[in-house]
Amino acid sequence: MTKVRERASVLGQRALCPGVYDLRLLAPQIAAAARPGQFVNVFLNNGAHILPRPISLCGIDSENGILRLVYRVTREGSGTEELSRYTAGTELLLLGPLGNGFPTALDNAAVVGGGIGIPPLLELLWALPGKKTALLGYRSKSQLFLLEDFAVAADEVKIATEDGSLGIRGNVVDLLRALPEKPKAILSCGPLPMLRALKAYAAEEGIPLWVSMEERMACGIGACLGCITESAEVDAHSNVKNKRVCADGPVFRAEEVVL
Amino acid sequence: MTKVRERASVLGQRALCPGVYDLRLLAPQIAAAARPGQFVNVFLNNGAHILPRPISLCGIDSENGILRLVYRVTREGSGTEELSRYTAGTELLLLGPLGNGFPTALDNAAVVGGGIGIPPLLELLWALPGKKTALLGYRSKSQLFLLEDFAVAADEVKIATEDGSLGIRGNVVDLLRALPEKPKAILSCGPLPMLRALKAYAAEEGIPLWVSMEERMACGIGACLGCITESAEVDAHSNVKNKRVCADGPVFRAEEVVL
Amino acid sequence: MNISTEVSLAGITLKNPVMTASGTFGAGEEYSEFVDLNKLGAVVTKGVAAVPWAGNPTPRLAETPGGMLNAIGLQNPGVDVFLERDLPFLKRFDTRVVVNVCGHSEEEYVEVVERLREAPVDFLELNISCPNVKEGGIAFGTQAKAVEHITRRVKERAAQPLIVKLSPNVTDITETARAAEAGGADVLSLINTLTGMKIDIMRRSFVLANRTGGLSGPAVHPIAVRMVYDCAHAVKLPLIGMGGISTAADAIEMILAGATAVSVGTANFYNPCVSEEVAAGIAAYLEQTGTEDIRELIGAVR
């Protein structure tokens, strides 16, 4: 698995819903090596923003060398706001592919995503064999994104919204409980409270669960120890109960980490 | 004279010779108010470069709202290098028009420019009445720029190059000495040694001389006292022998300042 | 919602907490073309000395990543010109006036303060921390004993409430803060600039004629926030926070850390309208977060 620093160029960008952007980048080297669940560190063309923005790969078109990133602008003056202004032709540096990625040899799996944790599950769906279900939690109907893509990639898509404006009113665990048949594995990405609820549910039901984690990053390659998450056991690399999200993750077996 | 902060957009940019760029900006408010010899503070879209780049107006098209800036990239990693990468459509902030500008009610004047001091003299030529001569000093034939524009704007153009590769080998004072008829006034912009030589020459010949000065700037409007130049007499504003290049200049009568 | 942006420093009310940082705003006139001075809590003048000062040779400015160095050297036209020209200008506006006072010696500081006794000035700010003047600057500002001593001497002769401006070039800023408090300061302001240096590798010389200069701008903001936080927990005096503020968010961060008011400095140079924008942005934040009184924010993060 070789990571590279690649100068990518923006092919196009558009808003999917207020504050959520869909960015296509030409980055052939990274696209050739990347797997679902991996991410890239995006560097901005602005010396005030020196740290990377880790963004998951929502789409990997290795043939055409194209990466698709779907991300949320977090606030005014943020790096993601700056990124959202980059237009076709803008060049920027990427470091990637980073992280371990999701396991893909799982049949009858459910992918479970919440909010801005949804994008990486799209590429994952394409890689999973057999029947696959997508359970997606959004804030409300007015803040949907990628739904059409999921409808194509999954055999079944179920939606929960916080305000009940689309699908069921509730969360992704409610969706899981409502499934006629339990999935054989769950692969998830989303906010920490969602991951915690999933972990409790999966333990209860005895379903293997993988979670994709988030943490602030600097190096992205395991050297700075900035992005650790508490692990259940002493970790071989750190020799303490810390795992590096960037290098040991971002995807962990739920039992490995203390959520 | 109203200064404004205006969001300008790049209309186009090209290199005139290695390292010298010709930038056209749409900035109607500033273009409407500007006069020859004034400058704008150019702000970069990069939070690492917080200070302005003061650049003289090489062309002012008030009708179409277009400013022309001709500038040199000073070094790798500099703000001007960043500016040189901005392409059509890029937006950037300007503050201007700044400074006093050249006097223009002068007949039979010579404009005398050296190196990157040449650009502001072009717009000045258009504003001067009567016969006008341009004396331009370049490093060498391979580093010429704006020559064709000057040929159109001046009645006569004479060139000196340091290496003699075009025009006479020598400097602008040599060109002045070689003129068949002494000009009635000299308006100049260029490196300090050139301005010093001009001052000595003008004093000797009793010709009124104006010089456009350079200094590092922060505010550009006379508030920070960063850009001062030593004045011959105690200055009314500062109450010491300091004049502010941005607000009291950049154009001074040669006798006013200690070069 | 009815929101209040008023804050009080030493019993004097400011309509909002936004001030200008000394030396970055002249005496207000130049920026009045871009900012309605009536919309600011206070205008702080460039350092004023007993007699005109010529300052340092040029170059006086250098850019650094996300910041700048200055070595103006406290050029100023002297207190007489200030009283005749600058103060009357400022009095045309409905804003508080803070005079930043500098000197080469204790006597010179006292002289300025005495000249201002009868003047319509709201606060005096004692600049004992400018790193660019050897005699009057760094020596006073970094030693607790010296800070206490000069504060006391100036306070004795001051007719207006006294702000003491602290230097960040110290091991423990709470020591100088406590010293200023002990000396009788009414308010503390911080931070002044951090001493820095830039070298031109092609010319192999210092970029600034003065060799060193004071670092300011966004680059120093996290240091300033930390020092404001530390002082808020060490003294009882109200604090004016500054250092790299260029947005309302930066100002609110400083207030949450413990500042009662804030000053906007270097940011004026890249956005001449910034001080008014920061004031407006603070009001918008109060609205948006349902905060009725800005004073609820002061030191709210602990």
Next chain:
Amino acid sequence: MNISTEVSLAGITLKNPVMTASGTFGAGEEYSEFVDLNKLGAVVTKGVAAVPWAGNPTPRLAETPGGMLNAIGLQNPGVDVFLERDLPFLKRFDTRVVVNVCGHSEEEYVEVVERLREAPVDFLELNISCPNVKEGGIAFGTQAKAVEHITRRVKERAAQPLIVKLSPNVTDITETARAAEAGGADVLSLINTLTGMKIDIMRRSFVLANRTGGLSGPAVHPIAVRMVYDCAHAVKLPLIGMGGISTAADAIEMILAGATAVSVGTANFYNPCVSEEVAAGIAAYLEQTGTEDIRELIGAVR
């Protein structure tokens, strides 16, 4: 032209002056995918303690304008793992190895140094200036007497030349520099990080779990250059300059100010290839300026 980039620290030759800053480069393995470690003057490891340290809770990182804050809290697997895993890895390369040593107490520092007595390590770097560990950090690093004392105790037991790393959070860095010299240091390195703070105004809480963190990156470069310059004129020891170096030009600036070698830290995070690029860029500068020996540049601006 035949140029020499060799420098010597405490009698040990480095092929070029470029080192990596402790804590930003792990123990070299991760970055060896991007950089040929053979092309570096030295690799400096993350702080190594006697026993494994878990470090601080997350968030440990924050971005600031032109810089960053970290509060890793010296997480490290302990000296045993270092000797078994990390050191053998580093010994595969033709570069100098510097072990950054940390501890909660003098005893712990001495313990690490003793464990390294027989190890194939070129230098020890005493980290007495990490602001993130209360016991072992700031207290030692900002008081001249404490610096001298710990330097002497560690030096007594050290088999390798001792680098003492200085904190910039001091009023006068030449005082701690002189203290380290008096205590027997062979080399000084500076600067460690400046203490900073960032507050999230929407959540109204500290961005870092540890509240404060160490500021590094381009933002601090002018402060670092000034401190290197000051120390170069205060002590006889060779200096390793660091703080915000991200280009060869930044490194040369530090060398002209008085550093014999330089470390590249935070810049690794935004350009994993930077350390090798800086080394190459220094060589190019020597060529371009007709400088035969890099040692001509050390402290050449005065």
